[in-house]
Amino acid sequence: MRKRIQxxxxxxxxxxxxxxxxxxxxxHSYVPDVTQPTCVDQGFTTYTCECxxxxxxxxxxxxxxxxxxxxxxxxxxxxxxAGENTRYCTGTNCSAFETEPVPMLEHVYLPEVYNPTCTAxxxxxxxxxxxxxxxxxxxxxxxxxxxxxxxTRVCSSCNKHVDDVDYAKYTSGTSAxxxxxxxxxxxxxxxxxxxxxxxxxxxxxxYNVRKYIERAWMSDNITHLPSNGGLFAYFxxxxxxxxxxxxxxLNTNAFNSCYNLKSVTIPSSVTTMYGSPFYGCSxxxxxxxxxxxxxxxxxxxxxxxxxxxxxxHLYLNDEEITELVIPESVTEIKDYTFINGxxxxxxxxxxxxxxxxxxxxxxxALQDVTIPSSLISFGDSAFTVATxxx
Numbered sequence: 001m002r003k004r005i006q007x008x009x010x011x012x013x014x015x016x017x018x019x020x021x022x023x024x025x026x027x028h029s030y031v032p033d034v035t036q037p038t039c040v041d042q043g044f045t046t047y048t049c050e051c052x053x054x055x056x057x058x059x060x061x062x063x064x065x066x067x068x069x070x071x072x073x074x075x076x077x078x079x080x081x082a083g084e085n086t087r088y089c090t091g092t093n094c095s096a097f098e099t100e101p102v103p104m105l106e107h108v109y110l111p112e113v114y115n116p117t118c119t120a121x122x123x124x125x126x127x128x129x130x131x132x133x134x135x136x137x138x139x140x141x142x143x144x145x146x147x148x149x150x151x152t153r154v155c156s157s158c159n160k161h162v163d164d165v166d167y168a169k170y171t172s173g174t175s176a177x178x179x180x181x182x183x184x185x186x187x188x189x190x191x192x193x194x195x196x197x198x199x200x201x202x203x204x205x206x207y208n209v210r211k212y213i214e215r216a217w218m219s220d221n222i223t224h225l226p227s228n229g230g231l232f233a234y235f236x237x238x239x240x241x242x243x244x245x246x247x248x249x250l251n252t253n254a255f256n257s258c259y260n261l262k263s264v265t266i267p268s269s270v271t272t273m274y275g276s277p278f279y280g281c282s283x284x285x286x287x288x289x290x291x292x293x294x295x296x297x298x299x300x301x302x303x304x305x306x307x308x309x310x311x312x313h314l315y316l317n318d319e320e321i322t323e324l325v326i327p328e329s330v331t332e333i334k335d336y337t338f339i340n341g342x343x344x345x346x347x348x349x350x351x352x353x354x355x356x357x358x359x360x361x362x363x364x365a366l367q368d369v370t371i372p373s374s375l376i377s378f379g380d381s382a383f384t385v386a387t388x389x390x
Contacts, residue, residue, distance in 0.1 A: 150219035
C-alpha cells in the first residue's frame with residue numbers, strides 16, 4: 001500500500017515538473033483586434049495570444065459625431081399645419097436623432113359652380129379639401145332673367161308674380177313694361193302684351209334709364225313691335241334679348257344704336273324685316289336661327305334690314321353655318337337673304353327656281369358655286385364679284 005502511494009506521488013511530481021518546465025519555455029505573442037470608436041462608445045484594442053491569454057488597451061474616446069440615415073416623415077405637412085421629418089443615427093447603441101420642419105402646403109382649391117337663378121347671382125366657389133373656401137366677388141355672374149308666363153305673369157322658376165319683383169312699371173293700354181334692377185346701375189327689361197304693342201308711357205323716366213338696360217325679354221303672343229319707334233333703340237348697354245316666339249316682323253330702328261349687342265336670335269315666326277332694325281349695332285357678330293327654311297321665308301326690305309348685313313355669321317342654334325345647305329323645301333332665295341354671310345360652301349337643293357337681288361352678295365368666302373338646273377330667275381348682284389358660278 002505504501003509503495004502504491006509513493007508511486008502516485010511520484011507521478012504527480014513528474015507532471016508538475018513537466019508543466020512548470022513548459023511555461024518557462026512559452027513566450028506570449030498577442031494579435032491586436034481594433035474596435036473603432038463610435039459616436040457614443042469609446043474605441044479600444046484587444047490583444048489576444050494563441051494560448052488564449054488576452055488583454056484590452058489603447059482606449060480611444062467616443063467620436064461624438066453622429067451619422068444620420070435618411071429623413072423620414074413623422075408628421076405629414078398639410079394645408080392647415082406644418083409637418084416634421086426625423087432622421088436617426090445609424091451608430092450602434094445610439095438613440096440620437098434630429099428633426100426638421102416641413103413647410104405648410106398650399107391650399108388646392110377645386111371649383112364648384114353655382115349657376116345663376118332669377119333670385120341669386122351665379123358664382124364659382126373654390127373649395128379646398130380642408131374645407132377652406134373663397135368666392136371671387138368680382139367674377140359673380142348676374143342673376144338669370146325671370147321666365148314669366150305670358151298669361152299669369154308668374155315666373156316658372158321662383159313662382160313670383162312680376163308685381164312682386166322689385167321693379168318700375170310702365171303701361172300702355174293692355175301692355176305692361178317692367179324694369180327690374182340688377183345692380184345699382186343695371187336693369188332687366190320685361191315686356192308683356194299681345195298682338196301689336198305700343199310704346200311705353202311715362203317716357204321721361206324711361207328715357208333716363210334705358211341706357212342701363214343689359215337684358216330684355218318679351219312674352220309670347222306679341223306679334224308686332226311699336227310702329228312709332230324702336231322699342232329697344234338706344235339701349236346702349238343691351239347685351240342679350242329674348243324676342244317673342246310669335247313676333248312676325250322687326251321694324252325700322254328696333255335695335256338702333258344698341259352698341260353692346262353681340263348676338264340676336266330671330267324667331268322662326270318672323271316673316272318681315274324693314275327699315276334698318278339693327279342700325280348702329282357695331283359689335284353685332286352672331287345671328288341665331290332655329291331652321292334655314294324659316295330664314296329663307298323672311299322678306300328683307302333692304303340690305304340693312306338683314307342683321308346678317310352687320311354680323312356676317314349665321315348660326316343654326318349653337319353651331320355656326322359655314323357649309324350652307326339649302327333645304328329641298330325652299331324654292332326661292334329672296335333678296336338679301338344671305339348677304340355678307342361667312343359661308344365657305346353652298347349646296348343648293350334641286351328645287352330652287354329663283355335667287356333674289358344681292359342674295360349672296362358679300363359672301364367673299366364663296367369661290368365656286370354650282371347653280372342648280374332648276375333655276376329660272378337670277379337677281380342682280382346675287383353673288384359677290386369674286387365668286388364664280390356655273
